[in-house]
Amino acid sequence: MKKLSVKMKITLWYTGLIVIILSAIFTAVLLATDKVLLLGVQNKLEEEVYDFAEELKVDSNGRLRLEKLDFLKDGVRLAVYHENGQMITGLVASGLPETPFADELLQKAGSDQQNWFVYDFYFKPRHADNFYWVRGTVPLSSAYAERDKILRQCALFFPLLILLAALGGYWITKKAFRPVTRITEAAAQISSGSDLSKRIELEGADDEIDTLAKTFDGMFARLEDAFEAERQFTDDASHELR
Template sequence: MKNLSLKQKLTILYTVLMTVNICAVLAVLFSLSNREILSSVQNRLRESVTGAFDDIDWEDGRLDFDSDILELENGVYLSVYDMDGALLYGKIPYGFDQSMDFRDGQVRRQKTGSVEYYVLDMSYAPEENVNLMVRGTISITDAEESFRITLRLALICLPLLVVLTAVLGYFMTRRTLRPVAHITETVLAIREEEDLSRRIGLGEGRDEIYRLASTFDSLLGQIEDSMKREKQFTSDVSHELRTPLSVILMQCDALLARDGLSGEVREEITVIQRKADSLSRMISQLLLLSRADQGREKVTMEILDFTGLSQMAAAEMEGIAAAKGIRLETAISPDIMVRGDETLLIRLWLNLLQNAVTYGKEGGCIHMGLWEDEDMVTGYVEDDGIGISARDLPHIWERFYRADSSRSNNGSSQNNNDSSQDNNSSSGLGLSMVQWIISVHKGTIQAVSEPGRGSRFTFRIPKEKKS
């Protein structure tokens, strides 16, 4: 039952309940009908026997019988006996035991072979000294046969009735649960599209499903307002932090330009400058993502030589990788054209390459590739570094997500969101920005990794056909 849908469960429950009710009603009806049939047979028997009195006359010292006694009216056999048990007139069923004694006014059952009869004896005196016994006999078996035919017909029709009940129950349940399916589809669409502005919108209604939909819409409205406030707060904070960071960087430049600074002081100022510069880049990325969330980030789409952009990004990162003893190998196909934003596509490569350099193995190698097929352009960056654990891999696209083991220099898991060029720190925004850039270009990206053996990021975006 756990694997069945609610619609199927309700249909089964409805069918079982209806079937039980139908069987119970039929059992009661047939029980009452059987009694009614037997009572009706006895009434017919009494009417026929008492009616036979009118067909017996006493004329000129002898009995005169009407031929109507010989007719099987209502299936009743009528026979007239004297008080000694001798048959005077009438008709009896074939094979009926005539030795049965007489009991005035009593309806009795008598079975002869496979046939069962009702027998009624009633005394009648056409004259003062003439006493007769009129016996009526009617077959119970014949009367019950029609009942059994009806019962068999009902048993034949019962499966059809059950099937009809199941079909009607299914359509009724499906119609009743249609709003639930609409709620589920809408919630799934909201999750996939990440569009909190959508609503279920079932309309007016008083039942539980409509109230549930209204509650969902109200909850979505609150979540949307909360997300808007959070995005606005992030944007405002990023704006406010840029000014003091700019001042810090300017003061660091001014201090480093002075003569007479000791080596220790100059080194400390350089550390401050490097950290402030890293923080400034992180805030720039955060501000860009915040504007993208609010739909305010301007994206300029144009036809670009993606091969050239990729080679430029590789050349820029080659020196940074070499400083860590990492070799950068490229396999970039020529003349690949795409429609995209030049700045964002360069940032895409730089973020992926910087991530690989930061968590690559010293003395190791980074592979960068780009090629095209019929409709898509495929690019990848692969390193042989510390890798990402299976537990952390689903979360690498989340902003500020930091794998616990990556926070230490001796960790075995890759920090998954680093776009900073400061190898000793990470902003946790790099891969979030990569994912957003890919979505803007209507592409897909996936990551595969194995701890201790490195990671591979592969993206696909639509290509632009050469004119």
């Protein structure tokens, strides 16, 4: 089995670290998304209930004017009840169990199949003689659908980020090891005796590898001088012997 190169090992370590970081981010997104989205649903529900209550008016006979009201806003179902809890008009979520009224208190109701947020507001319209309940309901499935959408996007983009990280890590590692390749090539040429004048001559690096290259250049220069001195000695000796 062929051993992995140092460049590949560093790339794998780098990619593994990215995978761990992205996994932690994915987990944090998963844990935080529910809370953020549910809080957003809660705020939207309360806002729609208050806005709807402001729209309720009474006629000259003290009766509610309901003909121009919108009972479905941004997924929130709205309904109006008498003070005793008897429904006057509006939309009620299908399957919603009977839930007692509670003024400005967020309640969660439902079953194993579906859950809702329920929010009630007890108020008296201007110029009215009686108090009324405004109830808003919103299914939690809307928040979960948004969460699933976010998670699908994360699942789509995270592999792409990992691939880009791996390619980027390999490119950076290859670029960082380029001086090492030059050192190896220079040492191989000098070792074979084909070119004793070969030098690495790194420029602008000014790091540990640059220091190593300069050390090798100094060693190569001394080797060249030693070979030249040996060659000169051999030539002189041959001349004297002749």
